[in-house]
Amino acid sequence: EPEVTQTPSHQVTQMGQEVILRCVPISNHLYFYWYRQILGQKVEFLVSFYNNEISEKSEIFDDQFSVERPDGSNFTLKIRSTKLEDSAMYFCASTKLGDGNTGELFFGEGSRLTVL
Amino acid sequence: AQSVTQLGSHVSVSEGALVLLRCNYSSSVPPYLFWYVQYPNQGLQLLLKYTSAATLVKGINGFEAEFKKSETSFHLTKPSAHMSDAAEYFCAVSPSGGYQKVTFGTGTKLQVIP
Numbered sequence: 209e210p211e212v213t214q215t216p217s218h219q220v221t222q223m224g225q226e227v228i229l230r231c232v233p234i235s236n237h238l239y240f241y242w243y244r245q246i247l248g249q250k251v252e253f254l255v256s257f258y259n260n261e262i263s264e265k266s267e268i269f270d271d272q273f274s275v276e277r278p279d280g281s282n283f284t285l286k287i288r289s290t291k292l293e294d295s296a297m298y299f300c301a302s303t304k305l306g307d308g309n310t311g312e313l314f315f316g317e318g319s320r321l322t323v324l
Numbered sequence: 325a326q327s328v329t330q331l332g333s334h335v336s337v338s339e340g341a342l343v344l345l346r347c348n349y350s351s352s353v354p355p356y357l358f359w360y361v362q363y364p365n366q367g368l369q370l371l372l373k374y375t376s377a378a379t380l381v382k383g384i385n386g387f388e389a390e391f392k393k394s395e396t397s398f399h400l401t402k403p404s405a406h407m408s409d410a411a412e413y414f415c416a417v418s419p420s421g422g423y424q425k426v427t428f429g430t431g432t433k434l435q436v437i438p
Contacts, residue, residue, distance in 0.1 A: 241425070251368070251414060251428040264425055299367060312358065313426055317367040 212316035231300030241301040326351040330429035343402040347415030358416040
């Protein structure tokens with residue numbers, strides 16, 4: 209069964225460093241999302257992406273964050289200068305285009321980011 | 325705007341007992357509603373979804389949920405809990421029509437006592 213894959217599964221970084229989290233969405237999906245989950249808290253929407261541009265972003269998604277689809281398969285989240293409060297599990301998700309789309313998101317296993 | 329409220333951050337049931345996890349939603353347009361499950365150190369897996377067809381929705385692992393518009397609720401139930409059901413459960417909502425962001429509740433951790 210097709211699945212969303214994310215790398216790395218866990219990254220530890222120093223505060224102020226740049227981090228890139230990578231995702232390979234399901235191949236026939238065209239809408240992509242990043243969510244994050246701070247330990248013990250709810251899953252929060254960061255950004256949605258379609259047709260090579262951001263469709264919607266939350267107030268969390270400030271200038272420190274950017275997303276990119278550099279080729280036909282990868283979808284990346286970059287954090288330019290990490291802060292302690294960026295420590296979280298980051299989930300990539302995708303959904304398919306077409307009639308009857310129900311907004312169901314297919315999630316990856318997540319990338320745990322620890323900022324020291 | 326849409327939101328969901330999950331009552332009870334922790335729920336404990338005995339193995340074999342009824343599981344009831346509560347979710348109330350708020351949406352300015354007809355909603356799509358979802359329940360996701362998260363096992364420890366894993367991603368989010370869809371349990372079931374409501375998309376304006378049948379109000380009683382059956383999902384995987386014996387779970388079901390009923391959409392009640394009058395009560396703005398979408399509670400998750402399972403007749404008989406199994407040890408393997410221990411996980412965190414998230415109710416979520418999105419505006420009908422797809423492609424829009426899904427908003428999650430705060431989650432309910434289900435503990436199953438042998």
